[in-house]
Amino acid sequence: MTTFTDTAATALQLLTDLDPLLWSIVGRSLWVSVLATAVACSLGVVLGAWLGVARFVGRDVLLTVLNTLLALPSVVVGLLVYLLLSRTGPLGHLGWLFSLKAMVLAQAVLVLPVVTALTRQCVEDAERSHGEQLQSLGAQSGLRSMLLAWDERYALLTVLIAAFGRAISEVGAVMVVGGNIEGFTRVMTTAIALETSKGDLPLALALGVVLMGVVLLLNALISILRRWRQHIDGASADPVQGVLA
Amino acid sequence: MSEVLQLQDVSVHFGSHMALQAVNLQMHAGERVALVGANGCGKSTLLRVAHGLLKVSRGQVAVPRDVRQAMVFQRPHMLRTSVLHFVVWGLWLQGVGWRDAQARAWQALERVGLQGDMAHRSARTLSGGQQQRLALARAWALQPNFVLLDEPTSSLDPHAKREVERLLTDWVAASDVSLIFSSHNLGQVKRLATRVVYLEAGRVLADLPVDTFFNQPLGESHPEAHLFLKGELG
Numbered sequence: 241m242t243t244f245t246d247t248a249a250t251a252l253q254l255l256t257d258l259d260p261l262l263w264s265i266v267g268r269s270l271w272v273s274v275l276a277t278a279v280a281c282s283l284g285v286v287l288g289a290w291l292g293v294a295r296f297v298g299r300d301v302l303l304t305v306l307n308t309l310l311a312l313p314s315v316v317v318g319l320l321v322y323l324l325l326s327r328t329g330p331l332g333h334l335g336w337l338f339s340l341k342a343m344v345l346a347q348a349v350l351v352l353p354v355v356t357a358l359t360r361q362c363v364e365d366a367e368r369s370h371g372e373q374l375q376s377l378g379a380q381s382g383l384r385s386m387l388l389a390w391d392e393r394y395a396l397l398t399v400l401i402a403a404f405g406r407a408i409s410e411v412g413a414v415m416v417v418g419g420n421i422e423g424f425t426r427v428m429t430t431a432i433a434l435e436t437s438k439g440d441l442p443l444a445l446a447l448g449v450v451l452m453g454v455v456l457l458l459n460a461l462i463s464i465l466r467r468w469r470q471h472i473d474g475a476s477a478d479p480v481q482g483v484l485a
Numbered sequence: 486m487s488e489v490l491q492l493q494d495v496s497v498h499f500g501s502h503m504a505l506q507a508v509n510l511q512m513h514a515g516e517r518v519a520l521v522g523a524n525g526c527g528k529s530t531l532l533r534v535a536h537g538l539l540k541v542s543r544g545q546v547a548v549p550r551d552v553r554q555a556m557v558f559q560r561p562h563m564l565r566t567s568v569l570h571f572v573v574w575g576l577w578l579q580g581v582g583w584r585d586a587q588a589r590a591w592q593a594l595e596r597v598g599l600q601g602d603m604a605h606r607s608a609r610t611l612s613g614g615q616q617q618r619l620a621l622a623r624a625w626a627l628q629p630n631f632v633l634l635d636e637p638t639s640s641l642d643p644h645a646k647r648e649v650e651r652l653l654t655d656w657v658a659a660s661d662v663s664l665i666f667s668s669h670n671l672g673q674v675k676r677l678a679t680r681v682v683y684l685e686a687g688r689v690l691a692d693l694p695v696d697t698f699f700n701q702p703l704g705e706s707h708p709e710a711h712l713f714l715k716g717e718l719g
Binding site: 369370372373374375376377378379383387390391393394472 | 555564565574
């Protein structure tokens with residue numbers, strides 16, 4: 241018990257003293273995950289919206305693969321990105337391995353199926369409900385998918401927040417491709433894993449508290465967003481809210 | 486009179502369900518055709534085929550190039566935008582420049598009584614009747630010469646129904662626009678239509694001038710339509 245209270249007290253002190261090591265790790269984590277989410281959302285929203293509207297041979301197979309990718313283990317993503325970026329890999333010439341760029345790429349790959357699948361579901365529901373009204377105005381599938389995505393923008397904001405939550409809380413992929421190098425590629429999750437194994441529990445606990453705080457903040461944002469939407473237009477409950485849980 | 490629509494031997498099936506069966510229908514400019522029949526008889530399918538939203542399984546649909554169509558749905562979906570921009574977006578999608586679209590949208594909103602501050606409200610906050618008036622404003626702004634309406638007043642309260650019907654009456658009185666609409670309201674059919682098409686199980690079983698449909702004995706010539714009228718009118 242003494243160990244626990246001592247650890248908690250020291251962790252609290254690290255937080256309140258604005259420990260530079262701790263907050264540099266937090267800053268790096270946020271930076272990597274924000275960039276990865278931005279990259280994944282840029283591609284995933286467009287791809288998901290198109291999949292929500294387009295009808296083509298093989299679509300069902302593609303959706304099955306996409307849904308399977310939702311359960312992709314992060315260490316497998318790390319391994320694949322590692323193979324891509326390793327010196328002998330197809331992208332080895334970029335020299336990204338064990339850098340923040342590699343971590344951004346790995347997290348983006350991990351989050352891309354989440355963004356694509358949730359956007360697809362959202363836009364497909366909208367297409368089923370009122371796609372023909374836009375079609376009636378002359379909007380073909382490409383334009384319609386973008387319009388429907390825009391019309392569902394508040395639901396998609398929730399997707400974005402969920403994607404960020406998935407990115408910032410994963411550990412396997414960034415550990416493999418980043419190498420967990422102190423002061424360079426060490427982020428919150430990899431630092432927690434390392435410090436725990438080393439026995440430096442206060443720093444691990446302090447980082448854990450910050451990580452939980454970020455996830456709590458994201459869930460609060462989703463909740464506020466949902467209420468704001470309901471206030472604005474009386475929309476029904478957001479089907480993708482709570483994905484972070 | 487020039488033709489605005491021709492359906493030739495049109496069939497539509499969804500899996501094993503035949504929604505339309507060998508339908509033939511010709512419409513000329515200025516005609517106002519009402520589609521009547523029980524739920525599921527194919528009224529909405531016919532309208533969607535005529536508007537190009539559904540592909541036919543068999544037959545041909547011909548719409549002359551100079552015909553500009555606009556469709557009003559039973560429950561118009563309100564885009565997450567303002568009342569004004571709801572109309573402007575519709576025009577923009579049809580290739581109208583944003584500035585011209587705004588000018589035309591203001592005119593259309595004034596026509597349906599949604600001008601002024603109302604134009605800047607979120608379209609989703611409008612009542613059902615106001616939403617349908619907004620949908621009419623958008624259709625009107627598109628300057629069509631052929632309008633298709635899928636049960637435009639069926640989800641509205643009596644007051645909103647009268648208001649929407651008055652707008653439609655004014656529209657047809659002020660122009661030679663052709664109308665085809667589906668309705669369960671036979672009073673409305675009498676007031677708005679010049680011709681009535683009765684459908685049953687995807688087939689056209691009667692296609693008659695409105696006076697003939699309501700005032701002539703149909704028992705021998707069109708027994709199904711006669712039974713329908715008897716059931717509806719009591």
